[in-house]
Amino acid sequence: MTVRRPTINDVARHAGVSPSTASVVFSGKTAVSDTTRQRVLDAAGSLGYTGPDPRAASLRRGRSGIVGVVFEEHLGAAFLDPVKTLMMDGLTDGVASLGAGLLLLRDQAPLGTEPTLTTAPLDAAVLVGCSGMLRESLDAVQARGIPVVVIEGDAGDGIPQIQLDNREAQRQAASHLRTLGHTQVALVTLPARAGWVRGRLAADERITIDVTRERLAGAREVFPEAPAYAAQGSSIDEGLAAGRALLTDPATRPTAVLAQSDLLAAGVIRAAEELGLRVPQQLSVTGFDGIVVDGLAPYELTTLVQPAAEKGRAAGQAIAAMLAGQTAASIRFTCVFRVGNTTGPRS
Amino acid sequence: MTVRRPTINDVARHAGVSPSTASVVFSGKTAVSDTTRQRVLDAAGSLGYTGPDPRAASLRRGRSGIVGVVFEEHLGAAFLDPVKTLMMDGLTDGVASLGAGLLLLRDQAPLGTEPTLTTAPLDAAVLVGCSGMLRESLDAVQARGIPVVVIEGDAGDGIPQIQLDNREAQRQAASHLRTLGHTQVALVTLPARAGWVRGRLAADERITIDVTRERLAGAREVFPEAPAYAAQGSSIDEGLAAGRALLTDPATRPTAVLAQSDLLAAGVIRAAEELGLRVPQQLSVTGFDGIVVDGLAPYELTTLVQPAAEKGRAAGQAIAAMLAGQTAASIRFTCVFRVGNTTGPRS
DNA sequence: TTGTACGCGTTATCAA
């Protein structure tokens, strides 16, 4: 049989002090005489008491020290994206400084079980992504009256959001290319919608993924007529496919490609290599994100460095503010344009 | 001021039923007449009650629905490794069927108040990795009497472990190369120890990371004298560095390289390309893991496919069993050898 | 510096 685990009461009795004194020994909220402390710790040791039960403590405190992170996709998919990984890193920091930990939650509740989002003891929640499924999660959390922050998603008013100047930033890269003399420019974008299959992007295509739409708009401010190819995700392989599609025919070959992510850009560069095109002499390529692309050396992408980790950290701070009863404002981060060795004057 | 959130007591009073009846309406544990249920739900609606407080429920139930995952590294680093990511995916699945979420925990207890293995409201814990720090974590969890599962680590008896036939599997790849006629073989391994700096591996080097040691032993069964180069981590760039070190000098150049991970193998291939060596005509390369390496096409690695997601799922199931009071057994998974186009007969 | 008393919000048990 399971022996009942000792409680702080048992410890106190064993040590000959009151429960509150014992409690204080563990929490450190009040000064306790050394002799008393020692007695309590000894008692705890001999009883095998390992500290306050977190469940009871969180009920009493009204705080669990847990922040939920909701992803709309499989975790594997989420972490394939280096930007999200960095963001998680920052988020970990951000909530740690708040004394909380991260609970990974998946949006799509498996059938048969209750959605953990509504049953987990959360102090706050962070939603990552931008699709419609997020909507339900948002409602669920809001119904519980828990502070929510949305990263890169379109939540309604009143919800702090962490955003990026996608359009502005992309416009900057486009201007850079124009300054270099490029006029034949092609775009490689992220997926237009969930479930998108890679292919040319029609001018009137409905684009439901915010990031894609915004960055595209930025590029189009400078190159309104540039042909666009939307990848199926953000990866080198996708960029390679896009690059082949855009670069193979010499007749329609652009002199520069604006990719919406560094991974896509890396793939485009590979495609160029395949075709014997030299970068940046014969083809300029820009990326977006400013991550370190594994295996891309010696190229150094001309790209827009986004403060990925900062985004996560900011989300943590927003949560801290909300938990403190203040209202947190949305934050809009700015990318920094970095010139590498993948862009050059039109030849 | 914050209006006190309504409790199930308020709802019950409002609906004119007892708290326990109201509770049952939400939990569904017992049959309730339709009229009563409706009355309760109506009351909840008009009061803005959105369901039981998870904190109180978890105190009462003795379950929090939270499983801790402990990594020995920086959390960000954990997700840089595609194998771990896949494993997490499986783990998410595994615990989801249990209605639980994953709480990210780091091994090194930081100063702050962030939740730790000893202070978080965990139902169970999964330890990932293999270093010595794990030892402490293990003690901490065991002291709390919480079910533990260890993935790829060496825990003592009585603790369910999820393992891989690393040695056997690697021996298989080595045999494959020998069968193809290779005798000049070099090894590229994972780090020998935490904090390892890339470089040649001396014959008597102390290797504390289990995975590295086991796979190395498997390779050495077939090629006892093969020179080994230990990378600093598992990435393409590390493989590239290792590849350069091993392949540059034609005098000592091997005809085949056994890498301990797919990413390392991909890097070795890049190094070969750099040096103008054709794979597999002039150099055979094998990997380990069986992941999809982005950007490696058209190469298809000869590698050992490990059931990464399965490992996570198995851990989840083991936890479910232990929470149900049963004892879970350790599981040893087997890799599947897959021949790709990166190995060929010795030229 | 220590002790008393109570409530945090829920749910399992059992009797009606």
Added chain:
DNA sequence: TTGATAACGCGTACAA
């Protein structure tokens, strides 16, 4: 099918 009761284990005013 419903209700009364009693924990679950802790933290914290407040008093001593």
